[in-house]
Amino acid sequence: MARIYATAQYVWNSVDDAREFLHKPHPMLQNRAPLEVSMTEIGARRVEELLWRLYYGIAA
Numbered sequence: 001m002a003r004i005y006a007t008a009q010y011v012w013n014s015v016d017d018a019r020e021f022l023h024k025p026h027p028m029l030q031n032r033a034p035l036e037v038s039m040t041e042i043g044a045r046r047v048e049e050l051l052w053r054l055y056y057g058i059a060a
Contacts, residue, residue: 004038004047011055026050 008018022035028050029037037043053059 001038004044007048007051011051
């Protein structure tokens with residue numbers, strides 16, 4: 001969980017934007033909040049992958 005939060009802060013370069021991303025439903029996560037999805041190991045990997053795709057500008 002800490003890694004997801006740290007990655008979100010790095011990607012968004014803002015604590016507030018990272019927090020908003022983690023709590024807001026996302027279409028690539030079946031309209032579930034990233035924080036909710038990341039409660040499992042597999043879910044956390046999905047969220048981390050999504051974050052890096054956003055960072056590198058790959059269609060998310």
